[in-house]
Amino acid sequence: GAVVSQHPSWVICKSGTSVKIECRSLDFQATTMFWYRQFPKQSLMLMATSNEGSKATYEQGVEKDKFLINHASLTLSTLTVTSAHPEDSSFYICSAKRLAGLETQYFGPGTRLLVL
Amino acid sequence: DAKTTQPNSMESNEEEPVHLPCNHSTISGTDYIHWYRQLPSQGPEYVIHGLTSNVNNRMASLAIAEDRKSSTLILHRATLRDAAVYYCILSKDSGYALNFGKGTSLLVTP
Numbered sequence: 587g588a589v590v591s592q593h594p595s596w597v598i599c600k601s602g603t604s605v606k607i608e609c610r611s612l613d614f615q616a617t618t619m620f621w622y623r624q625f626p627k628q629s630l631m632l633m634a635t636s637n638e639g640s641k642a643t644y645e646q647g648v649e650k651d652k653f654l655i656n657h658a659s660l661t662l663s664t665l666t667v668t669s670a671h672p673e674d675s676s677f678y679i680c681s682a683k684r685l686a687g688l689e690t691q692y693f694g695p696g697t698r699l700l701v702l
Numbered sequence: 703d704a705k706t707t708q709p710n711s712m713e714s715n716e717e718e719p720v721h722l723p724c725n726h727s728t729i730s731g732t733d734y735i736h737w738y739r740q741l742p743s744q745g746p747e748y749v750i751h752g753l754t755s756n757v758n759n760r761m762a763s764l765a766i767a768e769d770r771k772s773s774t775l776i777l778h779r780a781t782l783r784d785a786a787v788y789y790c791i792l793s794k795d796s797g798y799a800l801n802f803g804k805g806t807s808l809l810v811t812p
Contacts, residue, residue, distance in 0.1 A: 592745075620799045629789075630746070630802040679745045681800070690736060691800060693745035 588614050590682050592694035599670055600702055607665045607697045609680030615660035616682035620691070621653075624677040636663050670701040706790045711807040714780045722775040722806055724790030729770050732794050737764065737775045739786040740805075746789065749775065785810045 589612040599605050609619055618637050622630040634655050636642040642655035654666040663682075667674055677698050681691040707725040714720040726735065734753050738746040750757055750764045752773075757764040763776040777784055789805040 590745075622802075629804055630800075632799045632801075635799055677743075681746075690748050690751050692748060693738075696743070696745045698743070 588682075588684065588692040590680065590692045590694040592678075592680060592697050594697060595695060596698040596700075598700045598702065601671055602669055604666055604668045605670055605699060607667070607678055607680075607699075609663045609665070609682070609694050611661045611682045611692070614682075614684050614692075616663075616684065617660065618683040619657060619663040620681045620683075621655060621663075621665050622679045622681070624679060624696075630679060633665075667699065670699070672701045675699055675701045706792060706803055708788070708790055708803065708806045710804065711809065713809045713811065714777075716782060716810055716812050717779050720777040720780045720784070720808065720810075722777075722788050722790075722808065723772065724774070725772045726790070726792055727771045729792055733792040734794070735764065735766060735770075735773050736791045736793055736800065737762070737788060738791065738800070738802075739784075739788045741786045746802075747786075749788070780808075780810045782810050782812065784808065 591610045593608045620635050621633045623633050624630045632645050633648045634642045634644045636655045636657035638657050638660050644650045657663040677696050679696040681693045683691050734751050736751040737749040739749050740746045750762050752764045765774045787805040787807050789802050791800045
């Protein structure tokens, strides 16, 4: 099957620090990866779309200078939350689309971020 | 984007079949119907997808109405591990981000 991993699975940080979250496709190449955010009792909200080798496309209302996305290879995308604040505390989830066809995406297990 | 409508919640007894409905009356001819589920504190898990014909896999079956304006996800024998939020999502292909609605919260009781 197609496996997507995220690291770390959870992180606690102080307000003002930066946190990097990695998303890896373990057994397939991903041309496109997506980053979602989910607050408690709510559904997933798309933050940005990242394509390998190009700049990410951010959804309206998502600050690109605050949520830095890098998709440096066909198996790795990173999301860096810069100068994190308590309101950034959330569940961050990535998904990946296979390079070769198929009409579905595969999701990572998520990263829970708590900013104190 | 074409929208989907699902019941907020459903309840089932363990080992009984579950039929989760989804309405998508504004679906276009190129929209695939995807089903994902999300267990608490986990990322969404792919369940099944289809375009026009009914589909079966080891997890579930997907029954698509002839006019494609509705579909039903069928879990043949619900287990306690099937308790999750089930999302019915339309997408043209996997290159597009998925628009998650509120989904259906399935409760499975022993």
